[in-house]
Structure formats: C-alpha cells, structure tokens
Amino acid sequence: MNEPSTQPVLIEFESVTKLYGKVLGVNDISLTLPQGAWGLLGPNGAGKSTLLNLLTGQLLPTRGTVRVLGQDPRNNPELMRKIGYCPGFEGLYSSVTGRKWVAFLLEMHGVRRREALERAEECMAVVGMRDGMNRPISNYSRGMRQRTKIAQAIAHDPQLLILDEPLSGLDPVGRAEMTEVLRTRIANGGSLILASHVLHEIEAVTDSFLLISGGRLLASGTAEEVHELLFDLPIEVQIRCDQPERLSGLVMSAGLADHVSLGRDQSGTRLLKVATRQTADFSAQLPKWIAEHNLQVNELKTADDSLQTLFNSLMKIHRGER
Amino acid sequence: MPLIELHNLTKDYGSFRAIDKLSLTVDNGITGLLGPNGAGKSTLIKVMLGLVSCTSGNGKVLGHDIVAECADIRTRVGYMPEDDCYLHGLSGIESVQVAAQLSRFQATEALRRGHEILDFCGMGQERYRNVETYSTGMRQKLRFAMAIVHDPELLILDEPTSGLDPEERESMLNRIQILSTQMGKAIIICTHILPDVQVVCDRVVIIAAGRVTLSEELEVLQQSPEPSLTVSFRGSANSIRDSLANHDIRVKQVDDQTLRVFGAETETSPLVWKAASAADVAIRSIVPSKTSLEEVFLKAVQETTDANS
Amino acid sequence: MPIHNLGYRTWKGPLSSANSRWTVIAGIGIRRAWQSMWLRRIVFFAWVPGVIMAMLIYLFEQAIADGNPSAFAYSRLADMFLGRIDGDALRHNAYTAASMSQDLVQHRRQFWCSLLQALYQRSQLIMQIMVVGLTAPALISQDMRSRAFLLYFSRPISRTQYILGKAASIACYVLVVTFLPGITLYVTGVLLSPDISIVLDTWDIPLRIVGATITMVVPTTCLGLMLSSLTTETRFASFAWFAVWIFGLFSNTVTSAFVAIGGETPLEMLSLFHVIADVQAWLLDVRPDVELDVIGPLSVLITVTIVSLTILYKRVSAPMNV
Numbered sequence: 039m040n041e042p043s044t045q046p047v048l049i050e051f052e053s054v055t056k057l058y059g060k061v062l063g064v065n066d067i068s069l070t071l072p073q074g075a076w077g078l079l080g081p082n083g084a085g086k087s088t089l090l091n092l093l094t095g096q097l098l099p100t101r102g103t104v105r106v107l108g109q110d111p112r113n114n115p116e117l118m119r120k121i122g123y124c125p126g127f128e129g130l131y132s133s134v135t136g137r138k139w140v141a142f143l144l145e146m147h148g149v150r151r152r153e154a155l156e157r158a159e160e161c162m163a164v165v166g167m168r169d170g171m172n173r174p175i176s177n178y179s180r181g182m183r184q185r186t187k188i189a190q191a192i193a194h195d196p197q198l199l200i201l202d203e204p205l206s207g208l209d210p211v212g213r214a215e216m217t218e219v220l221r222t223r224i225a226n227g228g229s230l231i232l233a234s235h236v237l238h239e240i241e242a243v244t245d246s247f248l249l250i251s252g253g254r255l256l257a258s259g260t261a262e263e264v265h266e267l268l269f270d271l272p273i274e275v276q277i278r279c280d281q282p283e284r285l286s287g288l289v290m291s292a293g294l295a296d297h298v299s300l301g302r303d304q305s306g307t308r309l310l311k312v313a314t315r316q317t318a319d320f321s322a323q324l325p326k327w328i329a330e331h332n333l334q335v336n337e338l339k340t341a342d343d344s345l346q347t348l349f350n351s352l353m354k355i356h357r358g359e360r
Numbered sequence: 361m362p363l364i365e366l367h368n369l370t371k372d373y374g375s376f377r378a379i380d381k382l383s384l385t386v387d388n389g390i391t392g393l394l395g396p397n398g399a400g401k402s403t404l405i406k407v408m409l410g411l412v413s414c415t416s417g418n419g420k421v422l423g424h425d426i427v428a429e430c431a432d433i434r435t436r437v438g439y440m441p442e443d444d445c446y447l448h449g450l451s452g453i454e455s456v457q458v459a460a461q462l463s464r465f466q467a468t469e470a471l472r473r474g475h476e477i478l479d480f481c482g483m484g485q486e487r488y489r490n491v492e493t494y495s496t497g498m499r500q501k502l503r504f505a506m507a508i509v510h511d512p513e514l515l516i517l518d519e520p521t522s523g524l525d526p527e528e529r530e531s532m533l534n535r536i537q538i539l540s541t542q543m544g545k546a547i548i549i550c551t552h553i554l555p556d557v558q559v560v561c562d563r564v565v566i567i568a569a570g571r572v573t574l575s576e577e578l579e580v581l582q583q584s585p586e587p588s589l590t591v592s593f594r595g596s597a598n599s600i601r602d603s604l605a606n607h608d609i610r611v612k613q614v615d616d617q618t619l620r621v622f623g624a625e626t627e628t629s630p631l632v633w634k635a636a637s638a639a640d641v642a643i644r645s646i647v648p649s650k651t652s653l654e655e656v657f658l659k660a661v662q663e664t665t666d667a668n669s
Numbered sequence: 670m671p672i673h674n675l676g677y678r679t680w681k682g683p684l685s686s687a688n689s690r691w692t693v694i695a696g697i698g699i700r701r702a703w704q705s706m707w708l709r710r711i712v713f714f715a716w717v718p719g720v721i722m723a724m725l726i727y728l729f730e731q732a733i734a735d736g737n738p739s740a741f742a743y744s745r746l747a748d749m750f751l752g753r754i755d756g757d758a759l760r761h762n763a764y765t766a767a768s769m770s771q772d773l774v775q776h777r778r779q780f781w782c783s784l785l786q787a788l789y790q791r792s793q794l795i796m797q798i799m800v801v802g803l804t805a806p807a808l809i810s811q812d813m814r815s816r817a818f819l820l821y822f823s824r825p826i827s828r829t830q831y832i833l834g835k836a837a838s839i840a841c842y843v844l845v846v847t848f849l850p851g852i853t854l855y856v857t858g859v860l861l862s863p864d865i866s867i868v869l870d871t872w873d874i875p876l877r878i879v880g881a882t883i884t885m886v887v888p889t890t891c892l893g894l895m896l897s898s899l900t901t902e903t904r905f906a907s908f909a910w911f912a913v914w915i916f917g918l919f920s921n922t923v924t925s926a927f928v929a930i931g932g933e934t935p936l937e938m939l940s941l942f943h944v945i946a947d948v949q950a951w952l953l954d955v956r957p958d959v960e961l962d963v964i965g966p967l968s969v970l971i972t973v974t975i976v977s978l979t980i981l982y983k984r985v986s987a988p989m990n991v
Contacts, residue, residue: 081525325637439823445816464684511680
C-alpha cells in the first residue's frame with residue numbers, strides 16, 4: 039500500500055438510519071470494523087447497496103454518522119483516494135478503450151497522464167485483460183466489463199476496496215482469477231468489503247462476514263464466532279467410524295452431546311451424527327478415545343462450518359422461527 | 361435411447377464460428393452445461409430449440425429432428441432464459457397462464473395449472489401483482505414457473521440460481537432435484553456457479569470454443585486419482601506435517617491449516633489422529649479428497665486453449 | 670387416500686389447436702390496451718358521428734315522406750356535416766348533386782354512399798388514427814424492451830402467429846371504430862327506408878363497407894406494428910406514428926395549393942390520409958359518373974403494407990439471431 043494505515047478502525051457506523059421517503063434503506067446500524075476483509079451478505083433488497091453507498095459518501099444518512107478510515111466520506115476527495123469502488127451497475131463509456139477509461143479515472147485522482155496510462159495497463163493485465171484492453175468497451179462481453187470495473191477500482195492502490203457483486207457474470211475461470219486477485223490484495227495488507235448474495239464467493243475470499251437483512255445488521259464476525267454466541271444451537275458433527283455404536287456410547291456417557299444419531303447416508307455407509315455444545319471438549323476427547331479403543335475414524339465433518347447453514351439458522355432466528 | 365443427440369453441429373455467424381462440429385448426447389438425469397463465456401452455450405441452446413438453424417450437422421431432441429420438427433420440440437421442452445424477461449403489463453399468474461396457453465393449454469386449465477405451479481415455486485399472494493413490481497428473485501421464480509407449467513419432459517435452465525439469495529437458491533436447487541428424481545424429468549442446467557453443479561448434477565458437460573471438451577459423470581470426475589484424505593486443523597498444521605513425514609507418509613500442505621495426506625485411509629487416519637493429539641491440535645474435519653470441480657474446469661478450458669493456439 | 674394434491678403433479682390433458690395461438694397473443698394486447706382511459710373514451714365517442722349520420726338519413730327519409738324536396742330542412746344540417754362542392758372531383762360528395770335534383774328517391778343509394786364516405790373520411794379515419802396510435806406503439810416495442818421474445822419463441826409459436834396476434838389486437842379496436850359504425854349506419858338506413866326492397870338495390874353496400882374497412886385497417890395496422898418494432902421506446906413509436914399523419918397533412922396542404930393553381934404532382938401520394946380516402950371513395954362508388962384514377966393510391970397502400978410487413982418480419986426474427 040502507498041501509505042501505511044495508521045487507522046486501526048476501518049469503518050464506524052453510529053446508529054445509522056437511511057430512509058428514502060417512507061422506504062427503508064438501512065435501519066439503525068451500529069458497527070465498528072477493524073482493518074481486514076469482510077463479506078457483506080444478505081438477501082436481495084436487504085440494504086447492501088444502500089450501505090455501500092453510505093460508505094462511499096454518495097448517500098447521506100438520515101440519522102447517525104458514518105466514518106470511514108476516521109473521516110466522513112461525504113464530499114471528501116482526500117478520503118476517496120484511499121477507497122476503491124467497484125459498483126454493481128454498468129457505468130462504462132462505450133466508445134473508449136478499457137485502458138483509456140481506467141487511465142481517465144486515474145487522472146481524476148490526480149495522477150499524471152503518462153503514469154496513469156502505464157498504471158492502467160498494469161492493472162488491466164492484473165485482471166486478465168491484457169488482450170482486450172485496447173478494444174472499445176462497447177465490444178466487451180459482460181465478464182470483460184466486470185474485470186474492467188475491478189481494474190479501475192484497484193488502479194489507485196486504495197487502502198479499502200469496496201466491491202458490489204464483482205463476480206457476477208464471470209465464468210468459473212474468471213471467478214477463480216478474480217478471487218485470486220482479491221486474496222492477493224488481502225494478503226498484502228489491503229482491506230476490502232465484498233457485497234454478494236452468493237455465499238461461495240465470499241467464503242473463497244474471507245472468513246469474516248456481515249449479515250444484513252431488511253436494512254438491519256443481524257450479525258458480524260466469522261462463522262465460528264457467531265455460532266458460539268448463538269445459544270441453544272448445538273453444532274452437528276458427522277463421523278464415519280468403524281465402531282459407531284461404541285463411539286456413541288462413549289460420547290453420551292461423557293455427557294458431551296445433546297443427542298447422537300446412528301444412521302446411514304445415501305450410499306449406505308454408516309454415519310454417526312453428534313450434536314454437541316462443547317465442541318472444544320469434544321475435539322479434545324476424540325483423539326483419546328480413538329487411541330484407547332482403536333477406533334477408525336476416517337471422516338469427520340462439522341455440518342455448520344458452511345456459511346449456508348449459518349445463514350439459514352440466523353434467518354430463522356431473525357424471523358422468530360427458532 | 362438418448363434424449364438429445366447432436367452430430368457435428370456447426371453454426372457460423374458470418375465469419376464467426378460459434379459452434380464447431382459439436383457432437384453431444386444427453387441422457388436422463390441432471391446435466392450441468394459449463395463453459396467459459398462466449399464458448400457457444402447459448403447458441404447451442406438456441407439450436408436445440410430450433411430457434412436458429414445450424415450451418416451444418418444434424419441432431420434430434422426427444423426424437424424430433426431439430427431442423428424439421430422444432431415446433432414439436434418446443435412443445436415438449438421447457439426453457440428458462442437467463443435474461444430478465446417478462447411479459448409487460450401482466451400479473452404473475454397471468455404470465456404463467458399465457459405461457460401455458462401458448463403451449464396449447466385451454467384457458468381455464470391454463471389458469472388452474474398456473475396456480476398449482478406457482479404454489480410449487482413458493483409464490484404466494486404476490487402472484488396477483490404486476491410483474492414489474494417484482495424483485496429479481498421473484499422474477500426468476502416466475503420464469504422457472506413458466507418453464508415448467510406445461511409439464512415438459514426436458515428442461516433447459518439457463519442460470520437458474522444466479523440472482524437468488526442463499527435461501528432461495530437452496531429451494532431452487534431442491535425443486536430441480538425433485539423434478540429430476542421424483543418426476544423423472546431430464547434437466548440441463550447452464551451455470552457458472554460450480555458449487556450448484558456439485559450439489560445437484562449427475563453429469564457434467566464442458567463446452568469451450570464451440571466444442572464439447574468434456575462429458576462425464578460427476579462422481580467419476582470428482583474421484584481423486586489416488587486415494588487421499590484432506591485434513592483441516594484448528595491450528596497450524598506444520599508440526600503434524602513434519603511428524604507424518606517422519607512416518608514415511610506423503611503429505612502435501614494445502615494451506616496453513618490444511619493438509620492432504622496420501623495413502624490408504626485405514627493406515628493414514630490413525631497416524632493423523634495420533635499426531636494431532638501429540639501436537640495438541642484439534643482436528644476440524646477429515647474428508648476423503650475430491651478433485652474440485654473448479655480444477656477440472658480450469659484444466660479442461662486450459663487444454664482447449666492450448667489445443668487451439 | 671390420504672395424499673391428494675401435494676407438490677408438483679404431472680399433467681395430461683387435451684391440447685388446443687396449434688394454429689389458434691395467435692388469439693392468446695391478441696387477447697393480451699386487447700386487455701392491455703383497454704386499460705388506457707383515452708382508448709375507452711374514443712371507442713365510446715366513435716359512435717357519435719354515426720349517430721349524426723343516422724339522423725341525416727332520418728331527415729332525408731322525412732323529406733321524401735313530406736314530398737317537398739326543395740324546402741329541405743335537412744339540407745342546412747347536411748351542409749354543416751357534409752360540406753360543399755370543392756374543386757376536387759374525387760372527394761366531394763354526391764349529396765350535393767342529389768340536393769340539386771328533385772328526385773331524392775333516385776339518389777337514395779348515392780346519398781347513403783356519400784354519407785358512409787363522409788363518415789369514414791371526416792371522422793372515423795381520424796378516430797382510427799388515434800386508436801392505432803394508442804394501441805400499436807407499445808405492442809412490439811415493449812416486448813423488445815422486456816425481452817419477451819425469448820418467452821414467446823421458446824414455445825411452439827411461429828413468427829406469423831405472433832405478428833397475427835399483435836395485428837389482431839389492433840384490428841379489433843379499429844374494427845369497432847370503423848366497421849361497426851359503418852354497418853350500423855347501413856342497417857339504420859335500411860330500417861328507416863319505406864320498404865325492404867331497398868336491400869335489393871343496395872346489397873353491394875355492405876361489401877363496399879368491408880372493402881373500405883380493409884383499406885383502412887390493413888395498411889395502418891401494418892404500419893403501426895412496423896413502427897413499434899423499430900424501437901424499444903414506446904414513445905418514439907407513438908411519435909413516429911403521429912408524425913406520419915401530420916406530415917401527410919402538411920404535404921397535402923402544400924400540394925393542393927399547388928394543384929389549385931393548375932399544377933400536377935405525384936407528391937399528392939405523400940399524404941396517407943388522403944390516399945386512403947381516395948381509395949375508399951372509389952370503393953364506395955360515391956361518384957359513378959366520375960372516372961377516378963385509383964391505381965396510384967392503391968399501389969401506395971399496397972407498397973406500404975408490403976414494406977411494413979417485410980420490415981416487421983425482419984425485426985421480429987432479429988433478436989433470435991444474436
């Protein structure tokens with residue numbers, strides 16, 4: 039990064055509410071995010087775009103304050119130099135070449151023309167547009183336009199990258215490549231906020247997420263952190279073992295599980311499912327049992343590790359169904 | 361008898377060759393149709409539906425010739441487009457009714473059947489509202505409903521889950537599975553979202569540069585060439601890697617907390633547990649390694665690019 | 670049986686004819702167009718000129734019954750509505766000749782024809798322009814905008830069915846505004862005449878009405894649909910539609926001034942309104958004594974129809990070929 043970040047806090051929202059007339063954008067969001075990579079997750083119409091627009095200063099909150107890197111993003115060109123934004127909509131000029139467009143946007147940040155063109159070329163190469171960068175944008179396919187938008191967002195080497203559905207329209211090759219670009223940035227110390235409703239896109243890039251629905255911020259953190267805080271939710275562990283009955287007896291007598299179930303999966307293999315709230319103790323005990331009783335445990339899966347299951351649980355709780 | 365048989369199809373748009381001597385057979389079950397953008401997937405679908413005529417080659421869909429009997433094909437096939445298309449000025453239920461009527465249903469029967477299908481697609485009272493007031497997810501459900509209302513034998517779904525949020529996506533995939541396993545429909549899904557393919561498809565077809573690069577059962581594709589376990593730890597895997605190496609077990613480190621342990625699982629697994637317990641690191645998961653579909657896809661596309669250059 | 674109608678069910682049943690699918694498309698267009706308040710008003714008021722013409726027939730018959738052909742109270746009213754002789758041999762009405770003569774009964778048939786021609790030319794054609802202007806522009810342009818072609822043509826619908834359906838939804842309203850008032854006028858005339866033998870004398874009038882209606886309906890519907898298919902913006906198509914007629918009006922003003930001073934020009938064909946009126950005048954046999962040159966106008970109408978249909982077919986096929 040150009041300037042090392044002195045701000046430990048990336049984003050601060052203080053009771054932010056945004057209303058469009060009667061229509062709700064976001065509803066009383068309070069949030070303090072440290073530097074790092076965050077996924078912004080939520081159903082359609084949940085307020086993801088509103089939140090991102092508040093971050094980039096394009097919307098003024100009806101109530102509350104927004105602080106990005108310690109400053110108010112509204113009408114703040116200084117701050118905008120540190121933020122890169124890849125929007126969801128298509129706002130590309132059609133007759134210009136991709137490279138020139140990225141260079142033009144760079145010039146708006148105050149970079150001189152020659153440097154801007156060089157830097158634009160670099161960034162277009164990074165996003166895999168080396169072949170297409172000198173063709174007019176009207177010629178581009180959807181995937182190429184997405185890549186160009188990403189190039190423009192990273193061109194001025196921002197501290198914070200804000201991306202609104204950056205991978206939509208990309209084929210699997212493109213997704214893998216762009217995910218790699220984002221992971222490299224994170225590894226090099228950049229922060230990013232990635233809004234998407236496709237969980238795998240977020241999981242591929244970062245562990246930490248923000249869940250928003252109906253304009254309200256439901257939860258934030260890693261899947262594990264969130265899960266630990268949700269009471270009344272045991273974690274389900276699936277085990278393939280050669281002596282499932284013995285193992286289930288051991289687990290129950292040690293009092294480490296709410297319930298166990300012995301069954302078969304689709305291919306007929308015997309499966310043991312353990313629902314436990316003491317994952318740490320269970321994980322510590324399991325190797326001991328394996329050693330003592332000579333068990334063969336060849337498969338162990340924690341059903342709730344995926345963002346999908348956590349999302350489902352959270353939404354159920356949110357609606358009062360659990 | 362295979363449901364779709366295509367032989368040496370070629371389609372040129374002027375000097376641009378969209379499909380190049382493509383041959384493909386599709387049987388019952390759920391087939392995932394993958395490919396990079398511009399590979400010819402949409403053109404292929406249009407040729408199958410008889411919407412564009414191919415420059416050369418022939419084919420049969422559900423036993424009907426794609427050139428001569430396209431009206432018959434379209435009666436028995438349901439197509440869900442990727443684009444956000446709708447019939448202007450109609451409500452949800454009216455759209456489905458029109459869709460059924462265009463497939464030769466009688467008016468009242470079309471309406472009745474429309475309601476039934478919208479129930480299956482999880483659409484409630486919003487079916488009486490104008491389509492233009494719908495969100496992306498609802499429009500997608502509506503397009504899906506319009507594709508299945510006439511009870512087709514073959515479904516071609518283009519990006520069925522792309523605009524949907526996680527809950528809706530799960531439901532949509534569930535419905536697709538029900539239609540295939542319980543109702544015996546053949547389904548072709550074109551998508552870029554590989555995890556969807558992994559969940560739902562029986563078979564994968566990859567199209568690149570206008571040709572079929574790969575056509576294989578998903579299970580076969582995901583089998584690892586040699587047996588191995590992917591072990592993920594709650595902590596650093598380095599010490600365990602070293603101790604396993606000392607036991608002469610081949611180990612590959614995937615990332616800081618994940619190892620791939622090669623060898624028969626009956627032998628390797630106890631050693632992994634011992635090593636983890638000795639290093640006081642808890643195991644988060646152990647699963648038999650699967651080749652990720654992403655790797656397969658990238659490899660297939662890479663091979664095509666190499667072959668063409 | 671405990672499970673009745675759960676989830677998805679397969680379907681088996683009788684199918685309707687494949688060739689009547691255009692009625693479905695017509696139905697959509699008709700219902701949508703009916704939502705327009707202005708269309709409803711015009712359809713309602715379209716009958717007013719017909720009522721006035723019917724009144725004239727009544728007065729005509731009264732005059733005959735009174736036996737006093739020269740003190741025609743009706744002639745002043747008729748002057749108001751039918752106009753006087755102008756220099757144009759083609760378009761002035763026969764009633765004036767009849768009014769000169771003493772023998773109304775002999776000129777009854779010609780009177781009716783000229784009433785019909787006045788009806789169509791003075792009012793119904795104008796109404797029809799409005800009706801088509803209100804229904805046609807949205808029909809295909811909206812479909813292009815909402816990409817409905819993918820939904821239509823992935824079903825067993827041919828382009829002909831599609832176009833026929835769209836044309837039918839326009840034609841339905843046009844017929845209500847033109848054919849129905851004309852036929853009603855004829856029937857009124859028959860009912861008001863002293864004996865039923867008038868039907869033998871005037872049996873060709875309904876056929877002429879059909880011909881005149883076709884002259885009005887076919888070219889205008891094709892033209893309206895073609896304009897609708899050329900753009901995705903409905904208002905451009907509306908504008909283009911009305912511009913055609915306004916342009917015709919202006920050009921007619923210019924050319925008739927030119928003709929009035931003794932010139933001759935084929936540019937008279939530029940006004941579609943007058944072209945249609947000419948062909949109708951010929952069909953309705955208003956002036957059997959005048960030799961009308963109808964080849965020009967007729968070929969203009971045929972050309973307009975064919976060109977419109979060709980362009981229409983091309984535009985409807987285009988989205989599929991991308």
